[in-house]
Amino acid sequence: MTEPLLRVANLTKSFAGRRVLSGVSFEVAPGEVLGLVGESGSGKSTTARCVARLTEPDAGQVTLGGRDVLAAGRRELRVLRRDMQMVFQDPYASLNPRMTVAALIEEPLAVHGLEPDRRLRRKRAADLLETVGLSAEHLDRHPRSFSGGQRQRISIARALAVRPRLLICDEPVSSLDVSVQAQVLNLLRDLRQRLDLSILFIAHDLAVVYYLCDRVAVMEQGSLVEVGTRTEVYGNPRHPYTRSLLDAVPVPDPTDRGSHP
C-alpha cells in the first residue's frame, strides 16, 4: 500500500475539562479525498484545526509526508503548513476586505518566500485566478465585488498559491446556494485530478461528501465510528449512527454509480 500523505493517530482534545476528541485516527493517501462527516458539534472542525496545529491537541500523532507535525518547531511547522492549506466555510470572513484579490493570492507566496519577483508573483496570481475559473481582470478588485461562490474560488486560489499537497476544506460549500455549491464542488473535483491533490473534506451534508470523496470517516461525539470507501459507508453502513445520518437525508444510491466520482 502507498505510504499515506497524512496520518492522524489517537488525537485527543478537551476544552475546559470537556472531552471533544477521543482517540481520532485516520489516514489520507496521496491524491485521495477523505470526507469527514458528522453532526454539528461532533468534533470535525477541531480535528481539522488540530491537524494543522491551529489548535494544540492534548495527545496523539499527526504526520504529513512522514514528518511529525506536532513535534515541529516554528520553522519546520511553517514548511509543513505550506504543504497543508486550509479553506474555510465562510469566504466573507476569511478574506481580508481591505486587500485586493492580487494581494490576497500573493500574500502566502511572500510569506513563504516563494516568488520574490513582483511581476512573477502577479503573473502567478493571474494564472491561479484562471485555474479556479475567474479571470486575470479581477486581480485589482476587492472581495466585496464578488459573490459567495466567487469568493470561495478566490480562497481556493489563495490556498493553492503555495502548491500544497493537502487541502483541508472545512465546510467549504455550506454557506453557498445549492447551485453554486455544485460549481465549487466541480472545481475541487477538477483541481484534485489536475494537481493530484489530497483533500480532507469536512461537511455535514452527506450528498456533498458522496459526490466528492473516495472514502468517508463518520464522527460521533468526538470519535470516529466508521471509516470506509464511499460505496461501503453509503451502501452498507455498519454503525447505527451512520445509518441514522443516512436515514435523515436523501443520498444518491451508491449502486447507481461507478466506483469513482
Ligand SMILES: Nc1ncnc2c1ncn2[C@@H]1O[C@H](COP(=O)(O)OP(=O)(O)OP(=O)(O)O)[C@@H](O)[C@H]1O
Ligand atoms: N475553542 C473552543 N473552546 C471551547 N469549546 C470548543 C472550542 N472549539 C470547539 N469547541 C467545542 O467542541 C465541540 C466540537 O466542535 P467542532 O466545531 O469541532 O464540531 P463540528 O463537528 O465541526 O461542528 P460544526 O459543524 O457545528 O462546526 C463543540 O461542542 C464545541 O462547542
